[in-house]
Amino acid sequence: MLTLYGTEIRSRLLLGTSRYPSPAVLADAVKASDAQIVTVSLRREASGERAGQGFWSLVRDLGVRVLPNTAGCHSAKEAVTTAQMAREVFGTSWIKLEVIGEDDTLQPDVFGLVEAARILAADGFEVFPYMTEDLIVAEKLLAAGCRVLMPWGAPIGSGRGLNNLFGLKTLRAHFPDVPLVIDAGIGVPSHAAQAMELGFDAVLINTAVAQAADPVKMAAAFAQAVQAGHAARQAGPMEPRDMAVPSTPVIGTAFLR
Amino acid sequence: MKILVNGDWHDTGARDLASALQELGYGEAVVATALNGEFVSTDSRATVRLADGDRVEVLAPMQGG
Numbered sequence: 332m333l334t335l336y337g338t339e340i341r342s343r344l345l346l347g348t349s350r351y352p353s354p355a356v357l358a359d360a361v362k363a364s365d366a367q368i369v370t371v372s373l374r375r376e377a378s379g380e381r382a383g384q385g386f387w388s389l390v391r392d393l394g395v396r397v398l399p400n401t402a403g404c405h406s407a408k409e410a411v412t413t414a415q416m417a418r419e420v421f422g423t424s425w426i427k428l429e430v431i432g433e434d435d436t437l438q439p440d441v442f443g444l445v446e447a448a449r450i451l452a453a454d455g456f457e458v459f460p461y462m463t464e465d466l467i468v469a470e471k472l473l474a475a476g477c478r479v480l481m482p483w484g485a486p487i488g489s490g491r492g493l494n495n496l497f498g499l500k501t502l503r504a505h506f507p508d509v510p511l512v513i514d515a516g517i518g519v520p521s522h523a524a525q526a527m528e529l530g531f532d533a534v535l536i537n538t539a540v541a542q543a544a545d546p547v548k549m550a551a552a553f554a555q556a557v558q559a560g561h562a563a564r565q566a567g568p569m570e571p572r573d574m575a576v577p578s579t580p581v582i583g584t585a586f587l588r
Numbered sequence: 589m590k591i592l593v594n595g596d597w598h599d600t601g602a603r604d605l606a607s608a609l610q611e612l613g614y615g616e617a618v619v620a621t622a623l624n625g626e627f628v629s630t631d632s633r634a635t636v637r638l639a640d641g642d643r644v645e646v647l648a649p650m651q652g653g
Binding site for chain 2: 537
């Protein structure tokens with residue numbers, strides 16, 4: 332069982348709610364993914380529209396826990412204000428903290444991230460920081476009060492998988508007891524399985540499911556991959572070798588030349 | 589008095605944020621508010637006075653990744 336800020340979570344797949352073809356497909360994808368946590372956001376709403384109200388009603392009916400994000404924030408101050416607004420609207424102290432430093436890669440501004448994390452943790456938030464795989468940033472986020480870290484696999488929405496395997500393995504090895512969730516960049520279920528095989532605790536997927544030709548089927552495929560990868564990690568994968576080793580015993584081989 | 593709500597200017601006679609939201613038609617909608625970049629909780633909207641040129645953000649739940 333995965334424990335995030337004292338909450339036990341059975342499913343190790345977290346799902347984003349953005350970019351689905353329709354609300355109905357989103358709802359079916361969440362069910363197919365078996366996710367217990369979905370990410371949500373806040374946006375401006377004009378007085379005449381009720382799009383946000385309809386979306387919130389749909390998510391509440393799914394019976395899942397929500398993890399609000401601070402997507403689109405480019406400074407610690409913006410992120411802190413957005414987090415405070417999200418806490419009130421969604422009724423949770425969980426916050427996926429994003430402070431974006433650069434628009435082409437959506438790379439986290441790790442300096443603003445640490446600053447915002449410190450303010451929010453002191454204010455009672457349970458912060459899930461979207462970060463690079465940098466060890467020192469991880470240490471500073473933990474010192475700021477974070478008890479879960481969310482390193483990126485690759486830039487958000489890129490589908491490139493785990494870009495820096497060495498860095499991610501190092502992060503995992505360096506913080507064996509901190510829940511680590513791969514957030515962003517996962518493109519196909521094999522990427523998710525790989526993350527789990529490396530020992531990451533969970534993965535957060537959005538675009539790879541939402542933009543698939545059949546999002547519901549893809550959600551189910553990711554659920555299987557995450558389960559398989561996690562089981563493989565627990566089973567203890569073999570070490571790769573450079574040369575072949577016969578799998579069939581050679582003793583007693585017939586001499587037929 | 590003019591206030592900037594979600595990027596659009598509005599004339600308002602409302603003196604506080606709660607009245608302004610009512611006047612703008614948000615009614616019972618689930619929204620979160622900020623005034624000049626600072627969060628204003630639902631409970632304090634009625635006591636937060638508005639001034640000419642104030643920037644108000646009204647946010648609602650939305651899809652997110």
